[in-house]
Amino acid sequence: MRMNRVKKLWREGKPAVGGWLSIPHCLPAEVMAHTGLDWLCVDMQHGCIDYSDAVPMLTAISTTDVTPLVRVPWNEPSMIMKVLDAGAYGVIVPMVSNRAEAERAVAACRYPPKGMRSNGPNRVLLYAGADYQKHANDEVICAAMVETAEGIEKLEEIASTPGLDAIYIGPTDLALALGLPPVMDNDEPKHIATVNKILETCKRHGIIAGMHTASAKYSQRYLDQGFQMVMLTTDRGAMASHVKADVAKLTGWTPMKPVAPQGSGGY
Ligand code: 3PY
Numbered sequence: 223m224r225m226n227r228v229k230k231l232w233r234e235g236k237p238a239v240g241g242w243l244s245i246p247h248c249l250p251a252e253v254m255a256h257t258g259l260d261w262l263c264v265d266m267q268h269g270c271i272d273y274s275d276a277v278p279m280l281t282a283i284s285t286t287d288v289t290p291l292v293r294v295p296w297n298e299p300s301m302i303m304k305v306l307d308a309g310a311y312g313v314i315v316p317m318v319s320n321r322a323e324a325e326r327a328v329a330a331c332r333y334p335p336k337g338m339r340s341n342g343p344n345r346v347l348l349y350a351g352a353d354y355q356k357h358a359n360d361e362v363i364c365a366a367m368v369e370t371a372e373g374i375e376k377l378e379e380i381a382s383t384p385g386l387d388a389i390y391i392g393p394t395d396l397a398l399a400l401g402l403p404p405v406m407d408n409d410e411p412k413h414i415a416t417v418n419k420i421l422e423t424c425k426r427h428g429i430i431a432g433m434h435t436a437s438a439k440y441s442q443r444y445l446d447q448g449f450q451m452v453m454l455t456t457d458r459g460a461m462a463s464h465v466k467a468d469v470a471k472l473t474g475w476t477p478m479k480p481v482a483p484q485g486s487g488g489y
């Protein structure tokens with residue numbers, strides 16, 4: 223089976239830095255796959271992306287060794303299985319709040335007897351190779367997002383779910399769950415304490431801690447702390463911030479005022 227770069231890095235005790243895709247086309251996906259990142263996540267929850275967009279995006283990523291991941295819209299086994307069949311080497315499952323939900327996500331990622339994934343690899347056979355089913359249970363990443371009040375409360379039972387590879391933090395939903403404004407790179411003491419607790423819990427249970435950020439500064443902070451799955455930038459965010467920075471450099475003209483200035487916590 224073709225290597226899962228992220229799993230390999232984790233087995234070597236190294237971190238994996240990734241990017242986020244919310245633009246529904248193969249070209250930004252391919253461009254992002256040539257930037258040095260270890261993984262890219264096709265965001266079907268909040269990105270403007272449906273299944274027929276996701277498939278060519280996975281194809282574009284697979285022209286490189288970047289690990290293709292999908293954030294599914296919800297903890298729904300049929301969609302988890304469909305994106306894995308289409309070539310995702312892992313899923314990020316939003317809003318996982320307890321052991322039963324974590325088990326449901328894991329089971330959808332694993333072939334029997336470990337789980338309930340139905341056999342029907344499609345595009346993934348072209349990407350991974352003919353021995354895919356033999357290795358898929360070990361190589362496919364199942365990451366559960368902890369970002370709800372119940373998930374924070376039941377962190378211990380989620381982190382100890384057999385077969386779960388990682389807990390990935392959604393900082394803005396986490397902030398809302400803590401009664402804070404939905405800020406992505408967050409310095410609120412309550413937020414920092416919860417993030418630290420999730421990291422410590424993941425380490426104790428021998429699973430990977432993942433964090434979503436909106437800047438290199440915060441990515442570096444979480445890497446230094448020991449997060450092994452860190453999201454650096456998004457296609458949409460990178461495009462907007464790069465153009466805005468260039469616009470600000472020019473003199474001798476008056477740039478248009480943006481109609482919708484980007485707030486915090488956007489994608
Ligand atoms: C959040 O901030 O809640 C996320 O899910 C980030 O993707």
Ligand code: MG
Nearest residue numbers: 316369392395
């Ligand atoms: Mg979220």
